[in-house]
Every structure is written in structure tokens, then in C-alpha cells.
Amino acid sequence: GAGVSQSPRYKVAKRGQDVALRCDPISGHVSLFWYQQALGQGPEFLTYFQNEAQLDKSGLPSDRFFAERPEGSVSTLKIQRTQQEDSAVYLCASSRGGWGEKLFFGSGTQLSVL
């Protein structure tokens, strides 16, 4: 596609519910990133994929967070047993993967946990 696409745009979950957030990167982009953006803050790194390999998951806040990119294109971020502190905008970004390449971001999924 022309840009990074994320769905759903908005998600409301009850505390304890599992959610899945989808990211369609730009076609051909090797690198894919997930970021979490709390209200009034800058994005914070969650995890990084190079093709289908998850090379860095140091930013995932707990073992309730899980990400996958099985075929090296579409990625899913799953949050199990959601908590109120998980409420944030989840941004996906992709890049060609080269040294210093700029990241292209999607519009994000705004997750509200009630």
C-alpha cells in the first residue's frame, strides 16, 4: 500500500480482555517497529522485527504483551488481560531497514481500557 496501515483505529476493551492490533507496513519494508505513546508523551519503543525475526523486544512492558510477524509483512501486537495502564496509542512504523533509514509511521490504534 501507499503507507503504513493500522487497524482498528480505535479499540475499547474491558479490563481483563485480550486485544489484537494489526499493522500493514509499506510493501517491501524489511524493518517493522511497534511504539507505545501515552497521552502527552513521545512514542516509546516496544519491539522490532527484521523480516519475520523479532530482534529486539526489550521495550515490551510485561509478558502480557506479545508481537509477531510470521511472514515478514503484516504484524500483530497482542495484549492479554488488558489493564488500565495499557491505555495508549500504539504506533507501528516500517522502514527499508538500512542504516539510518527514516521510519514511516501509521496513524496508530488508540486503545482505551475501561
Next chain:
Amino acid sequence: AQKVTQAQTEISVVEKEDVTLDCVYETRDTTYYLFWYKQPPSGELVFLIRRNSFDEQNEISGRYSWNFQKSTSSFNFTITASQVVDSAVYFCALSDATMEYGNKLVFGAGTILRVKS
């Protein structure tokens, strides 16, 4: 650890005024990249500029200009003759340039720019 500080939380200007957004960074790396992104109300971060640590030349692109000074670890962004459409949140970001980390970005907290007509 890498860190980016944007001390200005919010700036309000009147249209046609010039405005400078400050960015100070910390890194132990000798090789790194700096970025500025714009986040309009739609939420998508829009790339504005990238600068690597070896290139201290200032850059101008239309009404936008950037001043990179390694001596003070700053990468400031100036908008000349601001317009209402410039209203957005602006983020400065730092990346180490090692392939191992795949260009992971560390963002500042952002500066909200409001341009009034």
C-alpha cells in the same frame, strides 16, 4: 543511555512569527542519527528531516531550517513565517546507527506548537 530533551512543552505564536523548537540529546555513541517528526491531529508521525552525526551543516527547506551543533548536543528546528497549518506536536528523535538495533528511535516528549491566525 540515550536521551532526548525537548524543554518546551507548548509554544503559542501568531501567524507569520518565526518560532524555534529546541532539542538537546545525550548519547555515548560517536555515530548516530537525529530526526524531527511532525504529528498533526490525525496522529500519524510525518518525517521532516534526518541528520547524521558527521554532518553538521545546517539545512534549510522552504520555511523550515535546522541547526545542528555537536558541541552543545543540540538539534534545533526553526519555522520561519509560521502558518496555522504548522500547528502540531513536533518530536525530536535520536537513533544509534548500529544495524543490531535496526535504527530504533528514542523520542523526546514533544513540543506542542499552536499558531493562531
